[in-house]
Every structure is written in structure tokens, then in C-alpha cells.
Amino acid sequence: MKILITSGGTRESIDQVRSITNHSTGQLGKQIAERFLSAGHQVTLVTTKSSVKPAEKPNLTIIDITNVESLKEALEPLVKSHDALIHSMAVSDYTPVYMTGIDEVAQTANIYDLLAKKNTESKISSTDDYQVLFLKKTPKVISHVKEWNPAIQLIGFKLLVDVTKEELFSVARASLKKNQADYILANDLLDIRDGKHKAYLVSKDAEIQVETKADIAQLILKVVTQGKES
Numbered sequence: 001m002k003i004l005i006t007s008g009g010t011r012e013s014i015d016q017v018r019s020i021t022n023h024s025t026g027q028l029g030k031q032i033a034e035r036f037l038s039a040g041h042q043v044t045l046v047t048t049k050s051s052v053k054p055a056e057k058p059n060l061t062i063i064d065i066t067n068v069e070s071l072k073e074a075l076e077p078l079v080k081s082h083d084a085l086i087h088s089m090a091v092s093d094y095t096p097v098y099m100t101g102i103d104e105v106a107q108t109a110n111i112y113d114l115l116a117k118k119n120t121e122s123k124i125s126s127t128d129d130y131q132v133l134f135l136k137k138t139p140k141v142i143s144h145v146k147e148w149n150p151a152i153q154l155i156g157f158k159l160l161v162d163v164t165k166e167e168l169f170s171v172a173r174a175s176l177k178k179n180q181a182d183y184i185l186a187n188d189l190l191d192i193r194d195g196k197h198k199a200y201l202v203s204k205d206a207e208i209q210v211e212t213k214a215d216i217a218q219l220i221l222k223v224v225t226q227g228k229e230s
Contacts, residue, residue, distance in 0.1 A: 001225065002042045004082040005033050006075070006089035008051030012067050014096045014133065016122045024090035026051025028197070028213050032086055033060070035217040039225070044082065046074055046089070068092055068138040075141060076148050084153035084224045087142055088185070094135035101128035146180040153227050154181040155220060161189045165200075172202040183223060185216065 007029020009022040026047055033045050034054045044061045047053060053062055063078075065071045068091055079085055098117045108114055115134060124131075142156050156179055158172050172186035184202045191198035201208045201219055210216050 001036075001084065002044070002082040003033075003036045003224070004044050004046070004075075004078050004085045005029055005036075006046045006071070006085075006087050007033070008048040009090040010065070010067050010071060010092045011048065012092045012095040012138075014099055015119055015124045018124070020092070020094075020096065020135075022090045022092070024051070026053070028216065029086075029088040030054055031213050031217040032088065032220055035221045036224075039221060044078055046071065046078070068095065068141065072139065072141050072144070076144070079145055079148040079152055082149075082152060084155070084227075085145055086155045086220060086224070087145070088157050090159070091141060092138055095138050097134040097136050099124050099131055099133045102130040102132055103128070105132045140179075142175075142179045142181070150180075153224055154179065155183045155185060155224070156181045157185045157187075159187055159189060163188060168200070169202060169207060172200070173204070176202065176204065182227065183220075185220070 008026035009024035011019045011021040013019045029045065029047065030052050033043050036043050037054060037057055037060055042059045044063065045053065046063045046065060048066065049064050054060060063074055065074050071091065098114055099119055100114065105111065105114065145152065145154050156175055158175050160168055160171060168186050168188060172184040175181065175184050185199055186202050187199035196211055197213045197216060199210055199216055201223065208219060210219055
């Protein structure tokens with residue numbers, strides 16, 4: 001099978017020296033990729049420069065991206081040519097629009113006028129004691145996957161923080177429906193610690209619990225290959 005995996009975390013630039021990102025290391029995506037590689041599958045890993053990666057192998061292709069825009073551009077042709085997408089990347093929800101000192105904000109009659117501005121400096125001045133950063137929502141790349149390839153197996157990921165199991169499952173199933181995914185790997189940040197990674201692989205009618213990243217990788221290998229056989 002031709003397996004497409006995303007891992008790590010995107011980075012959205014504020015200027016040429018600053019950015020906003022997240023703490024994803026790509027470790028889970030790396031383990032999933034290694035499990036499919038060991039099983040003899042062809043793997044394309046879309047990740048970031050700073051993320052951990054598997055060792056080079058003949059059946060492994062690694063593509064580096066930076067932000068949400070470059071992720072979307074890279075994924076569209078790949079989704080059309082692969083059998084399954086395991087979308088474990090932590091994708092930025094927002095991207096910077098404009099950063100300015102608080103005085104400009106206070107002196108602007110209509111704050112929405114600032115959303116039409118853009119920073120042109122290579123490095124925004126750091127002389128102000130306070131800066132205000134305006135952000136806008138990024139597109140949900142996962143929502144386009146089934147448009148690009150209706151036949152692809154899609155496993156999405158959903159991370160919440162300190163919620164009940166019922167809420168976690170509810171949000172996961174909403175994502176299943178909205179994105180036409182086959183499975184959602186749902187997890188709570190509080191359950192990822194001390195070498196453990198408790199999570200649930202959620203489908204329309206079941207939840208399978210796992211306890212470690214290795215368990216997650218093995219379970220995803222199992223359901224993806226079984227799905228292809230059926």
C-alpha cells in the first residue's frame with residue numbers, strides 16, 4: 001500500500017525571525033511511519049524540518065513543509081495518489097495578520113482597519129513594551145481530503161485538554177462526520193505523560209483504547225491494512 005503520513009507541527013511566520021508554532025515533536029508520526037515501513041509498505045512522510053524522522057529507507061519519501069499553506073499545497077497531489085492518509089500533524093489553527101504596538105491600536109478608531117495592514121519589516125521593532133498580534137483562522141486541510149480523493153482511507157487526530165471521555169468521543173465523532181474520516185484518534189493532553197499515550201481510535205460505532213505510542217502505531221497499521229483487504 002501507499003501510505004501518506006503527516007507529523008510534527010506547522011509554523012506560522014510573524015516576520016522573518018519570529019513565528020508561532022506548537023510543541024509537537026513528530027514522535028508519534030515517526031513511530032507510525034516506522035511501523036508501516038517495517039510491514040513493507042511505501043510511505044510518504046510530510047513533516048517539518050525540526051520534527052523527528054525515521055532513518056532513511058528505500059521505501060520512504062520525506063517531504064518538508066513549513067506552514068498550513070505549504071501543507072495544503074503539498075498534500076493535494078499526494079492524497080490523489082495514495083491509499084491512506086494518517087493525518088497526525090498538529091496543524092496551526094491561526095496565522096498572523098499584523099503585529100503592532102499597543103499605541104497604534106489605541107489610536108485607531110476602527111480596529112478592523114488594522115486587519116487590512118501587513119508588516120513589511122524583516123524584523124518587527126521590539127522597542128514597544130507591549131505588542132498586539134492579530135491572527136486569522138487557517139483553513140482546515142483535513143476537510144479537503146475526501147474532495148481530493150473520495151476513495152482514500154482517512155485517519156484524523158483530535159487532541160483536547162481535560163475533558164470527559166463522553167465529550168472526547170462526541171467531538172471525535174463530529175469530526176468523523178464532518179471530514180468523512182474512517183477513524184479519529186482521540187486523546188486528552190493530560191493522558192500523554194511518563195511514556196504513556198492513552199488514546200481511543202474512534203469509528204462510527206466503536207472506540208478502541210490504547211495506552212502507548214507503539215500501541216497506536218500498531219493499531220493504525222492493523223485497521224488500515226484490514227480496511228484495504230475488505
